[in-house]
Amino acid sequence: MIYTVTFNPSLDYIVRLDSLKLGAVNRVNYENVLPGGKGINVSIVLNNLGHKSTALGFVADFTGREIVERTVGYGVDCDFVTVAEGMSRINMKLKAEDETEINGMGPKITPDDIDALYQKLDKLGKGDILVIAGSVPSMLPGDMYQRIMGRLEGRGVDIAVDAERDLLVNVLQYHPFVIKPNNHELGAIFGVELNKREEVVPYAKKLQEKGARNVLVSMAGEGAVFVSETGEVVMSEAPKGTVVNSVGAGDSMVAGFIAGYLESDGNYATAFKMGVCTGSASAFSPDLATRPEVENLLASL
Ligand SMILES: Nc1ncnc2c1ncn2[C@@H]1O[C@H](COP(=O)(O)OP(=O)(O)OP(=O)(O)O)[C@@H](O)[C@H]1O
Ligand SMILES: O=P(O)(O)OC[C@@]1(O)O[C@H](CO)[C@@H](O)[C@@H]1O
Numbered sequence: 001m002i003y004t005v006t007f008n009p010s011l012d013y014i015v016r017l018d019s020l021k022l023g024a025v026n027r028v029n030y031e032n033v034l035p036g037g038k039g040i041n042v043s044i045v046l047n048n049l050g051h052k053s054t055a056l057g058f059v060a061d062f063t064g065r066e067i068v069e070r071t072v073g074y075g076v077d078c079d080f081v082t083v084a085e086g087m088s089r090i091n092m093k094l095k096a097e098d099e100t101e102i103n104g105m106g107p108k109i110t111p112d113d114i115d116a117l118y119q120k121l122d123k124l125g126k127g128d129i130l131v132i133a134g135s136v137p138s139m140l141p142g143d144m145y146q147r148i149m150g151r152l153e154g155r156g157v158d159i160a161v162d163a164e165r166d167l168l169v170n171v172l173q174y175h176p177f178v179i180k181p182n183n184h185e186l187g188a189i190f191g192v193e194l195n196k197r198e199e200v201v202p203y204a205k206k207l208q209e210k211g212a213r214n215v216l217v218s219m220a221g222e223g224a225v226f227v228s229e230t231g232e233v234v235m236s237e238a239p240k241g242t243v244v245n246s247v248g249a250g251d252s253m254v255a256g257f258i259a260g261y262l263e264s265d266g267n268y269a270t271a272f273k274m275g276v277c278t279g280s281a282s283a284f285s286p287d288l289a290t291r292p293e294v295e296n297l298l299a300s301l
Contacts, residue, residue: 002046002258003124004131005117006039006057007144008106009067009080010091012247020096032286034247035070036091038133038162041251041288042258043076045278048290049259053131054079056120060107061087081116083107093247106137114140121148126156129177129258133162133251142166149174162254165189172211179207180216180254197235200225214268216257218250218279226272234269236276239297241284252289253279277301 016030035044043055054077059067067088068078089104124130130152136144149159149171158177161168164185172179186203187194194200197219204215204227213229223238256278260271277297281289284297 001124001127002043002051002053002129002131003121004039004043004046004053004055004057004133005121005148006037006055006134007109007136007140008089008134009035009037009040009057009059009064010089010104010106011063011067011070012036012091012093014093014245014247015095017094017096020094020098020100033070034287035067035074036248037067038248038251038254039131040067040071040076041248042131042133042162042255044071044074045248045252045255045282045288046259047075048288049255049278049294050291051255051259051262052077056080056117058083058107058109058113058117059088060085063090064088064107079120081113081120083109083113085110093245095245099246103135109137109140114144118148118151121152124152124155124157128156129158129160131160131162131254131258132171133160133254135163136167143170146170146174149176160254160258162250169210172207175211175213178214178216178254178257179212180218180250180257181207182250183217183219183222186217195222197223197225201227201233201235216253216272216275218253220246220249220283224253224272224276224279226268226275228268230268232268234272236273236301239277239280239301241280241297243283244286246283248288249279249283252282256289256294273298273301 015028059080086107092102094100217225226234253275257275260274264270281293
Protein backbone atom coordinates (compact mmCIF):
# COMPACT_ATOMS: atom_id res chain seq x y z
CA MET A 1 0.00 0.00 0.00
CA ILE A 2 1.16 3.55 -0.68
CA TYR A 3 0.74 6.31 1.92
CA THR A 4 1.49 10.01 1.63
CA VAL A 5 1.97 12.45 4.52
CA THR A 6 1.25 16.16 4.15
CA PHE A 7 1.92 18.02 7.38
CA ASN A 8 0.48 21.29 6.09
CA PRO A 9 -2.14 20.76 3.35
CA SER A 10 -3.59 23.74 1.53
CA LEU A 11 -6.25 25.03 -0.77
CA ASP A 12 -4.23 26.37 -3.67
CA TYR A 13 -5.90 29.54 -5.01
CA ILE A 14 -4.43 29.92 -8.48
CA VAL A 15 -5.02 33.25 -10.22
CA ARG A 16 -3.85 34.94 -13.39
CA LEU A 17 -3.44 38.68 -13.84
CA ASP A 18 -2.16 40.65 -16.81
CA SER A 19 0.13 42.47 -14.46
CA LEU A 20 0.69 42.46 -10.68
CA LYS A 21 1.02 45.87 -9.03
CA LEU A 22 2.08 46.02 -5.41
CA GLY A 23 0.19 48.57 -3.30
CA ALA A 24 -2.77 48.65 -5.74
CA VAL A 25 -6.09 46.81 -6.24
CA ASN A 26 -5.39 43.98 -8.68
CA ARG A 27 -8.16 42.11 -10.55
CA VAL A 28 -7.71 38.60 -11.83
CA ASN A 29 -8.78 37.21 -15.21
CA TYR A 30 -8.64 33.52 -14.22
CA GLU A 31 -9.06 31.69 -10.94
CA ASN A 32 -9.05 28.07 -9.81
CA VAL A 33 -9.06 26.33 -6.44
CA LEU A 34 -7.27 23.00 -6.05
CA PRO A 35 -6.52 20.88 -2.99
CA GLY A 36 -2.80 21.10 -2.43
CA GLY A 37 0.20 20.31 -0.35
CA LYS A 38 2.90 18.10 -1.78
CA GLY A 39 1.77 14.72 -0.37
CA ILE A 40 -1.83 15.34 -1.46
CA ASN A 41 -0.65 16.17 -4.98
CA VAL A 42 1.37 12.93 -5.05
CA SER A 43 -1.74 10.97 -3.98
CA ILE A 44 -3.94 12.61 -6.63
CA VAL A 45 -1.46 11.93 -9.43
CA LEU A 46 -0.87 8.35 -8.25
CA ASN A 47 -4.63 7.87 -8.42
CA ASN A 48 -4.76 9.42 -11.91
CA LEU A 49 -2.08 6.91 -12.94
CA GLY A 50 -4.07 3.99 -11.53
CA HIS A 51 -2.36 3.50 -8.13
CA LYS A 52 -4.38 3.77 -4.93
CA SER A 53 -2.87 5.52 -1.94
CA THR A 54 -4.00 6.87 1.42
CA ALA A 55 -3.36 10.54 2.19
CA LEU A 56 -2.35 11.25 5.80
CA GLY A 57 -1.49 14.49 7.60
CA PHE A 58 -3.26 17.25 9.52
CA VAL A 59 -6.27 19.40 8.60
CA ALA A 60 -8.32 21.99 10.47
CA ASP A 61 -11.54 23.98 10.19
CA PHE A 62 -13.52 24.81 7.02
CA THR A 63 -10.52 24.90 4.73
CA GLY A 64 -9.45 21.52 6.10
CA ARG A 65 -12.90 20.04 5.39
CA GLU A 66 -12.80 21.46 1.85
CA ILE A 67 -9.31 20.02 1.23
CA VAL A 68 -10.50 16.57 2.31
CA GLU A 69 -13.72 16.79 0.27
CA ARG A 70 -11.88 17.86 -2.87
CA THR A 71 -9.12 15.27 -2.41
CA VAL A 72 -11.71 12.50 -1.95
CA GLY A 73 -13.37 13.92 -5.09
CA TYR A 74 -10.19 12.95 -6.99
CA GLY A 75 -10.63 9.36 -5.77
CA VAL A 76 -8.00 9.45 -3.01
CA ASP A 77 -8.59 7.74 0.36
CA CYS A 78 -8.04 10.30 3.13
CA ASP A 79 -7.20 9.53 6.76
CA PHE A 80 -6.18 12.94 8.12
CA VAL A 81 -5.90 13.93 11.77
CA THR A 82 -8.30 16.83 12.41
CA VAL A 83 -6.66 19.35 14.72
CA ALA A 84 -8.54 21.77 16.98
CA GLU A 85 -6.81 25.14 16.71
CA GLY A 86 -6.35 27.30 13.62
CA MET A 87 -7.25 26.53 10.01
CA SER A 88 -5.67 24.73 7.11
CA ARG A 89 -3.91 27.26 4.94
CA ILE A 90 -4.83 28.91 1.65
CA ASN A 91 -1.83 29.22 -0.64
CA MET A 92 -1.95 31.96 -3.27
CA LYS A 93 -0.32 31.21 -6.62
CA LEU A 94 -0.17 34.47 -8.59
CA LYS A 95 0.65 34.19 -12.27
CA ALA A 96 1.42 37.58 -13.81
CA GLU A 97 4.68 38.80 -15.37
CA ASP A 98 6.36 36.44 -12.91
CA GLU A 99 5.04 33.61 -10.75
CA THR A 100 4.61 34.65 -7.12
CA GLU A 101 3.53 32.30 -4.33
CA ILE A 102 2.21 33.29 -0.91
CA ASN A 103 1.93 30.16 1.24
CA GLY A 104 -0.07 30.36 4.49
CA MET A 105 0.91 29.23 7.99
CA GLY A 106 -1.46 26.40 8.79
CA PRO A 107 -3.06 25.25 12.05
CA LYS A 108 -1.51 24.50 15.44
CA ILE A 109 -0.40 20.89 15.73
CA THR A 110 -0.05 19.57 19.29
CA PRO A 111 1.98 16.62 20.62
CA ASP A 112 -1.32 14.64 20.88
CA ASP A 113 -1.98 15.32 17.17
CA ILE A 114 1.50 14.02 16.33
CA ASP A 115 0.81 10.89 18.41
CA ALA A 116 -2.41 10.36 16.43
CA LEU A 117 -0.37 10.43 13.21
CA TYR A 118 2.22 8.06 14.70
CA GLN A 119 -0.55 5.56 15.50
CA LYS A 120 -1.53 5.50 11.83
CA LEU A 121 2.09 5.17 10.69
CA ASP A 122 2.76 2.37 13.18
CA LYS A 123 0.58 0.11 11.00
CA LEU A 124 2.97 0.35 8.04
CA GLY A 125 5.27 -2.55 7.26
CA LYS A 126 7.23 -4.45 4.61
CA GLY A 127 6.21 -3.67 1.05
CA ASP A 128 4.55 -0.36 1.95
CA ILE A 129 5.70 2.88 0.33
CA LEU A 130 5.52 6.13 2.30
CA VAL A 131 5.88 9.56 0.70
CA ILE A 132 6.70 12.40 3.11
CA ALA A 133 6.54 15.71 1.30
CA GLY A 134 6.38 19.45 1.88
CA SER A 135 7.15 21.83 4.70
CA VAL A 136 6.18 21.37 8.34
CA PRO A 137 4.48 24.25 10.21
CA SER A 138 7.09 26.45 11.88
CA MET A 139 5.93 25.67 15.43
CA LEU A 140 6.90 22.01 14.97
CA PRO A 141 10.43 20.76 15.60
CA GLY A 142 12.69 20.85 12.54
CA ASP A 143 13.48 17.15 12.93
CA MET A 144 9.90 15.90 12.38
CA TYR A 145 10.75 13.84 9.31
CA GLN A 146 13.78 12.38 11.05
CA ARG A 147 11.57 11.31 13.98
CA ILE A 148 9.11 9.58 11.63
CA MET A 149 11.86 7.77 9.77
CA GLY A 150 13.58 6.76 13.01
CA ARG A 151 10.28 5.32 14.23
CA LEU A 152 9.80 3.31 11.03
CA GLU A 153 13.41 2.15 10.78
CA GLY A 154 13.87 -1.58 10.24
CA ARG A 155 10.25 -2.18 9.19
CA GLY A 156 10.95 -2.52 5.46
CA VAL A 157 8.97 0.58 4.44
CA ASP A 158 10.33 2.32 1.32
CA ILE A 159 10.27 6.04 2.06
CA ALA A 160 10.32 8.87 -0.50
CA VAL A 161 11.14 12.35 0.82
CA ASP A 162 10.53 15.66 -0.94
CA ALA A 163 11.61 18.44 1.39
CA GLU A 164 14.11 21.26 1.66
CA ARG A 165 17.36 21.84 3.51
CA ASP A 166 17.60 20.40 7.07
CA LEU A 167 14.32 18.50 6.78
CA LEU A 168 15.88 16.61 3.87
CA VAL A 169 19.51 16.41 4.96
CA ASN A 170 18.59 15.09 8.42
CA VAL A 171 16.72 12.05 7.06
CA LEU A 172 19.57 10.81 4.88
CA GLN A 173 21.03 8.74 7.75
CA TYR A 174 17.83 6.60 7.53
CA HIS A 175 18.51 5.71 3.88
CA PRO A 176 15.37 6.99 2.15
CA PHE A 177 14.38 4.99 -0.94
CA VAL A 178 14.30 8.15 -3.05
CA ILE A 179 14.66 11.89 -2.45
CA LYS A 180 13.63 14.61 -4.90
CA PRO A 181 15.20 18.00 -4.42
CA ASN A 182 15.05 20.45 -7.31
CA ASN A 183 18.34 21.87 -8.58
CA HIS A 184 17.95 25.06 -6.50
CA GLU A 185 17.26 23.10 -3.29
CA LEU A 186 20.21 20.80 -4.01
CA GLY A 187 22.47 23.80 -4.66
CA ALA A 188 21.29 25.54 -1.47
CA ILE A 189 22.38 22.53 0.62
CA PHE A 190 25.96 22.90 -0.65
CA GLY A 191 26.04 26.70 -1.15
CA VAL A 192 26.39 26.48 -4.95
CA GLU A 193 24.30 27.40 -7.97
CA LEU A 194 23.41 24.46 -10.22
CA ASN A 195 21.94 25.29 -13.61
CA LYS A 196 23.13 22.55 -15.95
CA ARG A 197 22.27 18.85 -15.75
CA GLU A 198 25.95 17.79 -15.74
CA GLU A 199 26.69 20.13 -12.80
CA VAL A 200 24.04 18.41 -10.70
CA VAL A 201 25.53 14.90 -10.82
CA PRO A 202 28.40 15.27 -8.28
CA TYR A 203 26.10 16.95 -5.76
CA ALA A 204 23.40 14.29 -6.18
CA LYS A 205 26.14 11.72 -5.49
CA LYS A 206 27.13 13.61 -2.32
CA LEU A 207 23.58 13.10 -0.99
CA GLN A 208 23.98 9.40 -1.75
CA GLU A 209 27.23 9.35 0.20
CA LYS A 210 25.25 10.80 3.11
CA GLY A 211 22.78 7.90 2.89
CA ALA A 212 20.11 8.45 0.19
CA ARG A 213 19.50 5.35 -1.94
CA ASN A 214 18.18 7.04 -5.10
CA VAL A 215 18.42 10.74 -5.90
CA LEU A 216 16.05 12.37 -8.38
CA VAL A 217 16.81 16.02 -9.12
CA SER A 218 14.13 18.00 -10.95
CA MET A 219 15.15 21.02 -13.01
CA ALA A 220 11.84 22.45 -14.29
CA GLY A 221 12.17 23.22 -18.03
CA GLU A 222 15.75 21.86 -18.02
CA GLY A 223 14.48 18.32 -17.31
CA ALA A 224 15.97 16.11 -14.61
CA VAL A 225 18.89 14.01 -13.40
CA PHE A 226 18.74 10.64 -11.66
CA VAL A 227 21.45 8.82 -9.75
CA SER A 228 20.41 5.30 -8.76
CA GLU A 229 21.53 3.08 -5.90
CA THR A 230 22.90 0.71 -8.53
CA GLY A 231 25.23 3.41 -9.87
CA GLU A 232 23.28 4.46 -12.98
CA VAL A 233 23.35 8.16 -13.89
CA VAL A 234 20.51 9.14 -16.21
CA MET A 235 19.74 12.61 -17.52
CA SER A 236 16.76 13.78 -19.50
CA GLU A 237 15.70 16.99 -21.11
CA ALA A 238 12.12 18.03 -20.40
CA PRO A 239 9.45 17.07 -22.95
CA LYS A 240 8.39 20.03 -25.14
CA GLY A 241 5.08 21.75 -24.52
CA THR A 242 3.36 24.90 -23.31
CA VAL A 243 3.46 25.47 -19.57
CA VAL A 244 -0.01 26.17 -18.19
CA ASN A 245 0.43 25.56 -14.45
CA SER A 246 3.66 24.21 -13.00
CA VAL A 247 2.37 24.05 -9.40
CA GLY A 248 2.74 20.42 -8.36
CA ALA A 249 5.04 19.43 -11.24
CA GLY A 250 7.65 18.18 -8.76
CA ASP A 251 5.05 16.21 -6.79
CA SER A 252 3.78 14.73 -10.06
CA MET A 253 7.31 13.65 -10.86
CA VAL A 254 7.52 11.78 -7.53
CA ALA A 255 4.17 10.09 -8.25
CA GLY A 256 5.26 9.18 -11.79
CA PHE A 257 8.56 7.77 -10.52
CA ILE A 258 6.79 5.53 -7.99
CA ALA A 259 4.18 4.43 -10.55
CA GLY A 260 6.90 3.65 -13.11
CA TYR A 261 8.94 1.76 -10.52
CA LEU A 262 5.96 -0.40 -9.51
CA GLU A 263 4.80 -1.00 -13.09
CA SER A 264 8.27 -2.01 -14.35
CA ASP A 265 9.11 -4.30 -11.44
CA GLY A 266 11.77 -1.95 -10.17
CA ASN A 267 13.39 -0.71 -13.39
CA TYR A 268 14.93 2.64 -12.48
CA ALA A 269 15.33 3.93 -16.05
CA THR A 270 11.60 3.34 -16.67
CA ALA A 271 10.68 4.93 -13.35
CA PHE A 272 12.80 7.99 -14.15
CA LYS A 273 11.28 8.48 -17.60
CA MET A 274 7.77 8.12 -16.21
CA GLY A 275 8.67 10.65 -13.49
CA VAL A 276 9.91 13.21 -16.02
CA CYS A 277 6.86 12.83 -18.29
CA THR A 278 4.41 12.98 -15.37
CA GLY A 279 6.04 16.19 -14.09
CA SER A 280 5.84 17.79 -17.51
CA ALA A 281 2.28 16.56 -18.13
CA SER A 282 1.23 18.43 -14.99
CA ALA A 283 3.14 21.55 -16.02
CA PHE A 284 1.35 21.50 -19.41
CA SER A 285 -2.12 21.15 -17.86
CA PRO A 286 -4.30 23.46 -15.67
CA ASP A 287 -4.78 20.59 -13.18
CA LEU A 288 -2.51 17.65 -12.29
CA ALA A 289 -1.41 15.08 -14.89
CA THR A 290 -3.75 12.37 -16.13
CA ARG A 291 -2.63 8.97 -17.47
CA PRO A 292 -3.40 9.77 -21.17
CA GLU A 293 -1.46 13.06 -20.89
CA VAL A 294 1.54 11.21 -19.45
CA GLU A 295 1.38 8.50 -22.10
CA ASN A 296 1.36 11.13 -24.87
CA LEU A 297 4.60 12.58 -23.53
CA LEU A 298 6.16 9.13 -22.98
CA ALA A 299 5.61 8.45 -26.67
CA SER A 300 7.28 11.75 -27.61
CA LEU A 301 10.37 11.62 -25.37
N1 LIG B 1 8.66 24.50 -17.88
C1 LIG B 1 8.63 23.16 -17.93
N2 LIG B 1 8.70 22.53 -19.14
C2 LIG B 1 8.71 21.19 -19.22
N3 LIG B 1 8.66 20.37 -18.13
C3 LIG B 1 8.59 20.95 -16.90
C4 LIG B 1 8.56 22.37 -16.74
N4 LIG B 1 8.48 22.64 -15.41
C5 LIG B 1 8.46 21.44 -14.78
N5 LIG B 1 8.55 20.42 -15.68
C6 LIG B 1 8.64 18.97 -15.40
O1 LIG B 1 8.31 18.71 -14.06
C7 LIG B 1 9.48 18.25 -13.34
C8 LIG B 1 9.48 18.85 -11.94
O2 LIG B 1 9.50 20.27 -12.04
P1 LIG B 1 10.23 21.25 -11.01
O3 LIG B 1 11.69 21.07 -11.10
O4 LIG B 1 9.68 22.60 -11.28
O5 LIG B 1 9.74 20.67 -9.60
P2 LIG B 1 9.58 21.44 -8.21
O6 LIG B 1 10.55 22.58 -8.15
O7 LIG B 1 9.62 20.41 -7.16
O8 LIG B 1 8.09 22.01 -8.40
P3 LIG B 1 6.87 22.18 -7.37
O9 LIG B 1 7.43 22.51 -6.01
O10 LIG B 1 6.04 23.29 -7.97
O11 LIG B 1 6.10 20.89 -7.36
C9 LIG B 1 10.68 18.66 -14.18
O12 LIG B 1 11.80 17.82 -13.96
C10 LIG B 1 10.09 18.50 -15.61
O13 LIG B 1 10.05 17.15 -15.99
O1 LIG C 1 4.80 25.18 1.74
P1 LIG C 1 5.20 23.85 1.16
O2 LIG C 1 4.64 22.70 1.96
O3 LIG C 1 6.67 23.73 0.91
O4 LIG C 1 4.56 23.77 -0.30
C1 LIG C 1 3.18 23.80 -0.46
C2 LIG C 1 2.85 23.89 -1.94
O5 LIG C 1 3.37 25.09 -2.53
O6 LIG C 1 3.44 22.79 -2.60
C3 LIG C 1 2.58 22.25 -3.60
C4 LIG C 1 3.28 22.21 -4.92
O7 LIG C 1 4.41 21.40 -4.85
C5 LIG C 1 1.35 23.13 -3.58
O8 LIG C 1 0.20 22.36 -3.82
C6 LIG C 1 1.36 23.78 -2.22
O9 LIG C 1 0.69 25.01 -2.17
